[in-house]
Amino acid sequence: MKKQLLVPAFASAALLVLAGCSSDGQSGDGLFIDVPDIPMAEELGAAEDASLDIVAWSGFVEPEWSDQFTEDTGCVVNRRVAGTSDEMVTLMRTGEYDLVSASGDASLRLIAGGDVAPINLDLIPNFGDDIVEGMKGQIYDTINGQSYGVPIGRGANILQYNSEVVTETPESWDVVWEADSPYAGQIIAYDAPIYIADAAVYLMTHEPDLGITNPYALDETQLAAAVELLQQQNEIVAEYWADPVAQITSFVGGTTVVGTSWEVLRKFTEDTEKFGGTLPVEGSTGWSDAWMLSSEADAPNCAYLWMDYTSSPEVNGAIAMNFGMAPANAAFCETSDEAAQHCEDFNATDxxxxxxxxxxxxxxxxxxxxxxxxxxxxxxxxTEAWLTVKG
Incomplete structure (x- = not known):
């Protein structure tokens, strides 16, 4: 594989033009749109005598497995931890990084901007039958039938609650959205424009006349309805969080008693029995992370080797357990009793x-x-609408 094969064919982002997509928007061959024509690697070459520079979420690139990778391949890993998807996009657009562990709210921006290259899954032997089906061919990282991401893990944005205050498991998100919520003033919400989709998920069930069938496909009327609901919620929210530590602190300190959370966060609290979590009847939003390869990668061969290495059951499982998510490689669930319990806790194959x-x-x-x-x-x-919500 030659580096020049991965250089963007277009310097600027192409206009996204929809040609069609799967009816449910959730699986299949992904999304069909016009994107920059970035060549895909056809074969793997020797590992480069250069560092492998990775932008990743905290916990995704740790010495306990990156050191072994360096020993096996000679590729030295340099990690840059990012705290938000926006930061990841900005960093990847500098051209200084080879790989990123992107979530779905960053993926299409990177693909449309020509910042990442399509991935030849044939060069990743560990991407096989054991990768869970629900993380293949999704619209956030599979374009025109071509993969741009190698799955790492996934999780749901659940409803977390303090069981000493919220004594019955909530069945609906209404406890955080409705103005007459008994927990008004004690609610926590996620702080990002993508949270608009959470409002849309709620409206899909409770305002069906709006015609929302995918919370990420909102016309102007539907977006206005979501923003109105968010502004209503703003009146009863105690805190917004983007930093997981702040979310945990808020719950443990008693400032908030119910709100949006990641599945893993309640496990980091001092009293795990005190904090419950549930997936309400309306469903929820969630995140699915994948390795994406820079179209300007200095070490594309090392990057492919890393994507294969971290797709193995053992390493993928180590990342999943370290971060707190469902692993992409289901074979990990059969490697030990501890692994099986982790997979059960995070609904890995469900x-x-x-x-x-x-x-x-x-x-x-x-x-x-x-x-x-x-x-x-x-x-x-x-992004502009979110600013009107927070004032």
């Missing part, structure tokens, strides 16, 4: 559970729900 989760997907003007008679709102519009 596709019925994840069928009720709408994974983060960058909103674009071409409606990812398949509509062609309207223009949907894009991420910039969501």
């Amino acid at each position: 596709e019925e559970y994840f069928s009720n989760v709408w994974f983060w997907t960058t909103p674009i003007e071409q409606c990812v729900d398949g509509r062609t008679d309207v223009t949907c709102t894009n991420f910039q519009q969501w």
Whole structure:
């Protein structure tokens, strides 16, 4: 594989034009849009005499497995931890990094901008039958039938609650959205434009006349309805969180008693029995992370070797346990009793559970729900709308 094969064919982002997509927007061959024509590697060459520079979430690249990778391949790993998807996009656009562990709210931005290259899965032997089906061919990282991401793990954005105050398990998200919530003033919400999708998920069930079928495909009327609900919620929210530590502190300190959380966060509290978590009847949003290869990678061979290495059951499972998520490689679940328990705790192979989760997907003007008679709102519009919510 030659580096020049991975250089972007276009220097600027191409206009996204929808040609069609799967009817449910959740699986299949991904999304069909026009994107920059970035060549895909056809074969793997020798490991480069250069560092492998990775932008990753905290916990994804640790010495306990990266040191072994260096010993096996000679590729020296340099990690840059990022705290948000926006930061990841910004860093990848500098051209200084080879890989990123991108979530779905960053993936389409990177693909459309020509910042990442399509991936030849044939060069990744560990990407095989054991990769869970629910993380293959998704619209956030599979474009025109071509993969741009190697799955790492996934999780749902659940409803967390303090069982000493919220004494019955909530069945609905209404306890955080409705103005007459008994927990008004004690609610915590996620602080990011992508949280608009959480409002849309709630409206899909409670305002069906809006016609929302995918929370990331909102026309102007649907976006306005979601923003109105968010503004209503703003009146009863105690805190917004983007930093997981702040979320944990808020719950443990008693400032908040119910709100949006990642599955792993309640396990980090001092009294895990005190904090429950549930996936309400409306379903939820969620996140699915994948390795994406820079179109300007200085060490593309090392990057492919890393993606294969971290797709093995043992290493993928180590990352999943370290971060707190469902692993992509289901074979990990059979490696030990501890692994089996982790997979059970995070619903690793329960596709019925994840069928009720709408994974983060960058909103674009071409409606990812398949509509062609309207223009949907894009991420910039969501960003501007989010500012009106928070004031």
